[in-house]
Amino acid sequence: MKTQTYISSIIAVCIIALFSGLAGCKSDDHDHDHDDHGTPGIVTLTLRDTANATSVLTAVWRDMDGAGGANPTIDTLRLQANKVYNGTITITATDNSDLTPTIRSEADEHQFFFGVSGNAAGKLTIIPTDKDSKNLPIGLAFRATTAAAAAGTFTVSLFHYDDVAKDGVAKSPETDVECLFPVVIQ
Amino acid sequence: MTLIRLWYAVCALVCIASVVQCRAMQGLSITGTVRDSAGKSMTGASVVLVELQKRDVVHADGSFHLIGVPAGVYTLGVRRVGYRDVILRRAFSRDTVVTIVMQEFTYKTSDVIVQGERQSSTPSVTRDAIVLTPADLDKHRGQTVGEALQTVAGVTLLQTGPSIAKPVIRGLHSQRVVVVNGGVQQEGQQWGAEHAPEIDPFSPNKIEILKGAAGVEYGAGAIGGVVRIEPEPLRFGTPLSGSVIANYFSNNRQPAGSLILDYGKLPVAENAAVRTQVSWRRAGDSHTPLYSLTNTAFSELSASVTAGIRNDDYEAEARYSYFGTELGILRASHIGNYNDMIRAIELGEPLIQREFSYTIAPPKQQIAHHLATVRFSTSTYLGKWDVQYGFQFNDRAEFDAHNTRISDSSFLAQALLRPAMTMKLFTHTLDAKLNHHEVETMSGVVGIQLMQQTNDRSGRVFLIPDFTSVNAGVYAIENLTLEGWAFNAGIRYDVRWQQAFPRLQGTTQTQLREETFASLSGAVGVMKVFGSSSLALNLTSAWRPPSINELFSNDVHHGTAQFEIGNAALSPERNISADMTLNLRGDAAQASVSVYAQRMSGFIYLLPDRTNPTITFRGVFPTMRYVQSNATMAGMELNGEIQLITWLRLQTVASMIRTMNLATREPLIFMPSDRARLTLHAHTEELYGMENPYIEAAVQLVRRQENVPVGIDYTEPPAGYALADLAAGGTIHTLGLELTLNCEVRNLLNQPYRDYLSRYRYFALDVGRNIVFRISFPFGSQHSS
Numbered sequence: 001m002k003t004q005t006y007i008s009s010i011i012a013v014c015i016i017a018l019f020s021g022l023a024g025c026k027s028d029d030h031d032h033d034h035d036d037h038g039t040p041g042i043v044t045l046t047l048r049d050t051a052n053a054t055s056v057l058t059a060v061w062r063d064m065d066g067a068g069g070a071n072p073t074i075d076t077l078r079l080q081a082n083k084v085y086n087g088t089i090t091i092t093a094t095d096n097s098d099l100t101p102t103i104r105s106e107a108d109e110h111q112f113f114f115g116v117s118g119n120a121a122g123k124l125t126i127i128p129t130d131k132d133s134k135n136l137p138i139g140l141a142f143r144a145t146t147a148a149a150a151a152g153t154f155t156v157s158l159f160h161y162d163d164v165a166k167d168g169v170a171k172s173p174e175t176d177v178e179c180l181f182p183v184v185i186q
Numbered sequence: 187m188t189l190i191r192l193w194y195a196v197c198a199l200v201c202i203a204s205v206v207q208c209r210a211m212q213g214l215s216i217t218g219t220v221r222d223s224a225g226k227s228m229t230g231a232s233v234v235l236v237e238l239q240k241r242d243v244v245h246a247d248g249s250f251h252l253i254g255v256p257a258g259v260y261t262l263g264v265r266r267v268g269y270r271d272v273i274l275r276r277a278f279s280r281d282t283v284v285t286i287v288m289q290e291f292t293y294k295t296s297d298v299i300v301q302g303e304r305q306s307s308t309p310s311v312t313r314d315a316i317v318l319t320p321a322d323l324d325k326h327r328g329q330t331v332g333e334a335l336q337t338v339a340g341v342t343l344l345q346t347g348p349s350i351a352k353p354v355i356r357g358l359h360s361q362r363v364v365v366v367n368g369g370v371q372q373e374g375q376q377w378g379a380e381h382a383p384e385i386d387p388f389s390p391n392k393i394e395i396l397k398g399a400a401g402v403e404y405g406a407g408a409i410g411g412v413v414r415i416e417p418e419p420l421r422f423g424t425p426l427s428g429s430v431i432a433n434y435f436s437n438n439r440q441p442a443g444s445l446i447l448d449y450g451k452l453p454v455a456e457n458a459a460v461r462t463q464v465s466w467r468r469a470g471d472s473h474t475p476l477y478s479l480t481n482t483a484f485s486e487l488s489a490s491v492t493a494g495i496r497n498d499d500y501e502a503e504a505r506y507s508y509f510g511t512e513l514g515i516l517r518a519s520h521i522g523n524y525n526d527m528i529r530a531i532e533l534g535e536p537l538i539q540r541e542f543s544y545t546i547a548p549p550k551q552q553i554a555h556h557l558a559t560v561r562f563s564t565s566t567y568l569g570k571w572d573v574q575y576g577f578q579f580n581d582r583a584e585f586d587a588h589n590t591r592i593s594d595s596s597f598l599a600q601a602l603l604r605p606a607m608t609m610k611l612f613t614h615t616l617d618a619k620l621n622h623h624e625v626e627t628m629s630g631v632v633g634i635q636l637m638q639q640t641n642d643r644s645g646r647v648f649l650i651p652d653f654t655s656v657n658a659g660v661y662a663i664e665n666l667t668l669e670g671w672a673f674n675a676g677i678r679y680d681v682r683w684q685q686a687f688p689r690l691q692g693t694t695q696t697q698l699r700e701e702t703f704a705s706l707s708g709a710v711g712v713m714k715v716f717g718s719s720s721l722a723l724n725l726t727s728a729w730r731p732p733s734i735n736e737l738f739s740n741d742v743h744h745g746t747a748q749f750e751i752g753n754a755a756l757s758p759e760r761n762i763s764a765d766m767t768l769n770l771r772g773d774a775a776q777a778s779v780s781v782y783a784q785r786m787s788g789f790i791y792l793l794p795d796r797t798n799p800t801i802t803f804r805g806v807f808p809t810m811r812y813v814q815s816n817a818t819m820a821g822m823e824l825n826g827e828i829q830l831i832t833w834l835r836l837q838t839v840a841s842m843i844r845t846m847n848l849a850t851r852e853p854l855i856f857m858p859s860d861r862a863r864l865t866l867h868a869h870t871e872e873l874y875g876m877e878n879p880y881i882e883a884a885v886q887l888v889r890r891q892e893n894v895p896v897g898i899d900y901t902e903p904p905a906g907y908a909l910a911d912l913a914a915g916g917t918i919h920t921l922g923l924e925l926t927l928n929c930e931v932r933n934l935l936n937q938p939y940r941d942y943l944s945r946y947r948y949f950a951l952d953v954g955r956n957i958v959f960r961i962s963f964p965f966g967s968q969h970s971s
Contacts, residue, residue: 001643040803053706068740068749157805163517163538173537174587175522178805
């Protein structure tokens with residue numbers, strides 16, 4: 001097998017020599033991978049206890065190396081049972097620019113949806129509290145109401161509406177952001 | 187070690203083609219007699235000692251004399267009109283007497299099959315390609331090249347809407363099928379299932395389909411089959427002529443047309459000819475029986491210039507062709523994540539449906555393909571030499587609909603103008619081959635193929651990296667025909683070297699990867715001819731190095747909503763296949779039946795990695811990893827034709843295939859389902875002033891694909907379906923023109939259906955009724971003068 005590899009490499013070298021006149025070899029010294037300023041990298045949930053303004057909870061979903069690569073690091077959202085929280089969402093791009101104002105300025109074309117699954121289903125209720133120009137929910141601000149202790153998954157999804165009209169109820173066919181947080185109500 | 191020995195054997199075969207000079211000082215004489223098999227003197231036949239150009243003419247008594255020949259190895263050629271050339275190659279070290287028997291060109295039935303009726307250019311006599319003639323192709327003018335191939339048993343289409351159709355030969359496609367356009371292997375981004383061959387649908391004059399592995403003729407990669415597309419030969423000696431074709435397709439309101447201008451009598455050069463061709467297609471959204479397919483419009487423009495010169499000594503041709511297209515991707519098929527995909531499937535019809543439009547919006551593809559080629563051929567006493575150089579530049583840009591979604595409107599608009607991925611692929615090819623003269627009844631070809639390729643990608647999508655590769659192959663094929671029998675054997679050695687710059691798994695860095703693959707391909711075949719029928723058995727073995735995306739892909743593939751991860755440790759896949767074909771020809775009926783079986787070692791496919799889904803800000807995607815395992819594939823094809831009465835013919839084309847992944851003991855995914863097409867064709871010579879009128883009704887029956895691996899696909903295979911087609915046409919003479927008219931209704935009953943191999947089947951139905959009008963006429967002189 002060794003001889004075969006040897007012969008193969010001789011042939012390969014000969015051919016490369018033959019073709020070197022036709023086209024120069026490409027080098028890897030250029031970088032084509034233009035990064036879009038707008039690729040979300042960090043999704044931060046901030047929740048304030050309505051009964052105690054000093055009690056602030058945060059949960060961060062972070063993936064700065066883009067799709068694939070290392071898996072994101074995700075905080076667990078830890079809430080107290082039988083409480084009401086005022087929540088906000090901020091989204092930061094992989095280049096550290098804040099995307100939240102952009103979403104707010106295009107609120108008519110964006111809407112967050114929230115899902116709770118696992119044992120926590122039914123024990124955590126989320127209601128968007130902000131409205132766009134057509135009085136439809138946005139979801140950058142929301143109210144979270146907890147019931148009894150339980151654990152599950154909290155899903156935050158952002159949908160963009162350009163090919164279909166936003167009606168405040170239906171999801172658009174295309175998801176912009178979808179992050180899953182483990183949630184514990186204790 | 188056997189590999190090395192075989193390699194030397196190949197080298198030796200190639201050396202035979204070159205001239206060995208080995209001279210001694212004193213002259214020898216070579217004398218002999220030339221007779222035919224009945225013993226008759228071949229008076230007047232020319233005898234030549236090729237290397238020294240010493241000639242004699244056979245005397246009345248059948249003798250010839252060549253004197254003053256230095257000792258050495260020479261080629262002795264004998265030629266006489268009406269007889270097969272005789273070529274002898276041997277060492278002459280002393281005065282020698284040679285007895286030569288010439289074979290008359292006879293047209294016995296066996297020869298008719300083996301020599302006369304073969305229309306295909308495949309160099310293996312035991313293995314005939316299916317040929318689509320200009321008449322067959324005219325019936326499909328204006329549609330993609332792939333669509334014309336669908337009438338062939340064993341060929342199906344992998345379709346991404348009306349504008350993207352890839353041929354699937356016996357279940358294999360993309361990088362496993364070689365497409366040869368005008369003698370040059372088409373090099374685009376074939377790896378993508380939604381990347382169709384970039385070929386002007388009006389340009390083919392003839393298409394040949396070779397089913398099954400053809401690694402010897404076409405090299406590493408031709409493991410599934412070959413589609414050979416030939417433009418019309420130049421019209422030497424004919425003054426200005428040409429043709430006009432115009433089409434209209436009702437379903438997507440598509441006009442299409444082509445203009446060909448030929449000039450074969452240039453005042454400057456007697457033996458020169460030129461041709462120019464321009465073709466154009468412009469389509470809007472296609473329609474299913476229930477709704478329109480938003481953003482499936484496309485626009486296509488192609489042009490080519492060919493110039494050639496031909497004389498007694500050589501033929502030379504230069505050609506440049508351009509193919510440009512901009513095509514929309516079904517808006518509803520472009521989704522954000524896995525959950526969107528599941529919602530779209532559950533809904534059962536596209537979420538985004540708009541009014542008919544010619545607009546091509548993102549997601550879309552923009553492709554330009556340039557091909558420049560120079561061909562030279564000449565006949566020598568050894569045989570016919572063909573040398574062809576080709577340069578191709580494939581420039582592909584793909585635009586996402588959700589490129590940088592969260593951004594202000596002006597930035598979004600700007601970002602959408604920028605492709606998510608561009609790939610510029612530069613390919614140089616050099617093919618040289620020698621079809622040697624028949625020696626007794628042995629014919630054959632030896633050749634080399636070289637290819638150098640560079641891919642330059644940019645954008646955010648990492649499905650395929652930058653790479654440079656060099657391929658080289660050397661091959662020899664020999665055919666021997668004897669009374670009632672034909673034999674064929676071929677062997678080839680290929681080397682592929684490549685250097686790629688993939689993005690490392692888990693980082694944003696690129697790295698340098700270098701690989702060399704090398705292996706052998708081989709084929710043997712035997713054919714028994716009885717009467718006007720034949721039975722052929724062919725055994726082939728071919729291989730394919732893992733393609734660049736299988737090695738290094740590392741991104742979300744939109745439209746399939748999966749994260750595809752290449753495997754740099756993949757080794758080449760190899761198959762060994764057996765094909766038996768029975769051709770029966772009678773006066774009123776003919777049939778061709780093929781059965782085949784193949785074993786694939788290291789078949790490369792995508793396997794879901796269920797325990798490691800890819801988590802991105804856009805949600806969760808199933809992770810798919812390229813893996814390989816052994817697999818078997820077997821199937822059969824039937825092509826039958828019965829002349830019921832003088833004006834009525836019944837045709838049947840049917841095929842089935844069964845596969846198994848030997849690692850999982852399950853069928854392979856995405857294999858064509860069983861299908862049959864029945865056509866009733868009525869025609870006559872003349873009717874109310876119309877020449878060659880015909881009417882044709884066809885039924886296409888497709889079974890549901892039951893043989894699928896469990897739990898891999900997003901959804902169950904769609905139901906089987908039956909479609910009816912109707913076509914009629916003929917030629918009329920009016921206004922001094924010879925007008926050929928044709929009208930076709932496809933999917934006559936407007937049947938809603940989904941094909942298993944349609945990539946849009948998750949999102950939408952296939953297209954509904956389509957009424958096609960075609961008109962064409964030649965102009966100028968149609969004959970050489």
